[in-house]
Amino acid sequence: MGVVRFFGQRLARLAVSLVAVSIITFGLLQLAPGNFADIQRVTSGATSIAGTGTESMLAETQARYGDDTPVVQQYLTFMKGVVTWDMGPSYRYAGRAVEDIIAAAFPVSATLAVLAVLLALLIAVPAGVFAAMRQNSKADHATMFGVTLGHALPNYLIAAFLILIFTAFLGWFPSSGWERPEHVFLPVVALALGPAAVLARYVRSSMLETLREEYVTAAMAKGGPYRTVVVRHALRNSLIPLVTVVGPLLAALMTGTVFVEALFRIPGLGYYAATAAASRDMPLLMGTVLFFALIIMVVNLLVDLTYGILDPRIRAEGGWTSSRLRKVSTQQV
């Protein structure tokens, strides 16, 4: 019962937020000077074949949206398209519907994002715990130095180095494409190293804090082996705050990573969003922005749920378990 109500409320809030985002985005794009046709003329020349192609396409899109209709009408038309999952053709990618572009590109970005976050966690959690357990030792300092290095390098530089090493010198992995499993490796590594560094620092400081908790001492006083105590009593509790960092990180990676997608020629969402913005491709731009907003909100919802799974106190507070013994007060939490 509690779960259903919790979800219902959150979904309702999510819908309201999405409408707000759509109005703001649409309004801003209307206010901005220039349009798709202008950009095309500047970049490709008015007399080129592309230009004529664009002109004919413009006529088609005008027929669909009716540029002379009031802005409110245009907005409603577009939103109807969003709701019915029929947002019409993109200007820039002639002949492809916006929803098809998103449907094709999102799984690519999502795969990249999920794998990158998993790899980042796989590096960060052991590194952070290792450093925390040996606070202020040489091992701690060395780990944190390596981590800072990973943090300082932007992902496109890491990507370039990876291509240089693994493609140019070693020839182990292809440098571009997205058809075979081996195409996944380099971009995932390039995307994961930066976040791994951030997360490792986070795990370390969170772990240090938890290790000072009395219940860790109490577990040691019960005769627990240090490692068991660290894993069972400290790690789980220090990972709870980490969820707040991992959630937005996942969302950010899912909505595309322009540089890395461009470098490895991966047909992900970031690439399309960037070109849509650059060419003022209204339908594609609106579509991707709304989709990003949706992803971020859904991820936040998942973050809250994960909190509940990891921390029984939040579960009880959020009301998505009902227990007769429930007894929560602010002073206890």
Added chain:
Amino acid sequence: MTMTQAPSGSSSGTPGGPLLRVRDLHTEFRSEDGAALRAVDGVSFDVEPGRALAIVGESGSGKSVSMRSVLRLLPRTGRVTAGEVWFGGQDLLRLPERQMRRIRGRDIGMVFQNAMEAMNPTLTLERQLTEHLLWHGVCTKSEARERAVRALGDVGIPEPERRIRVYPFQLSGGMRQRAMIAMAIVTRPALLIADEPTTAVDVTIQRQILDLLAGLKDQGTGIIMVTHDLGVARYFCDDSVVMYAGRVVERAPTRELLSRPRHPYAAGLLGSSVELGSRDRPLHPIPGNPPDLASRPRGCPFHPRCDRAVLPRCQDEQELIQIGGARAVACWRAEDGHDDQ
């Protein structure tokens, strides 16, 4: 409540001897600037099976640090620099960590001041009450659960079968404190160290907890009760040790200590106790503050606050002087037999 469990005498002290014998314990903390702070400075005491020892003193007097030194659970900056801790025929301070671990939780149980902080908020009682039984290989998992349920019942928690499935935050403060005691006694330790177990709870629950511990004592468990509350000491501790600035200043049977304290600090502590003072006698708070560990006075650490201090003799080191059978006082004036009124 009935105690069905007898303490495991298997690894308790040498026959006839004390359960725990602490001798000349020294513990230091390293401060930020690298200076060594002496938190425990030559502490000695014995704990007999079936008896309770109160360790009394203000906060910062080294009571808790002494206990953590005994269990070797000091924070990273702390270190035992000298002393002996004899338990079960072994000096715990010289034991390899692996063997020390087998003693913690199995032979020596520890009860903390605040169950809210000392119990893991994200693990159920079952997990927290059974894990050390499994770590020590005391019994199987299903037996461990049975024993945990029984321990919860022993400490007076109603419906233990159901409550074992809850998380600590789902219990009331008093029940949580009792659950923590259940956690400490589920392994039937021969020695129980209780670090201010009643400070964080209501007076009504305080009484229940003390009665619970008294029941354990009658079963033969040796108990160390760390407290700053002389009323608690009087209620159920047979012997008392008064600590000041990391040292034992007086050691005596509790009854004798309370009726006639010999060390000026013990007398002052008694004189400033609200619970124990008689109504027509005014409270006499001790002037001044306990010394900072970094700038400890020479000789008797209490002499700057002592109204009976005579310089320069009080600036000499004060050894514990045996007076009478079971009493010892670290004050050269104690033999004057000064009046505590």
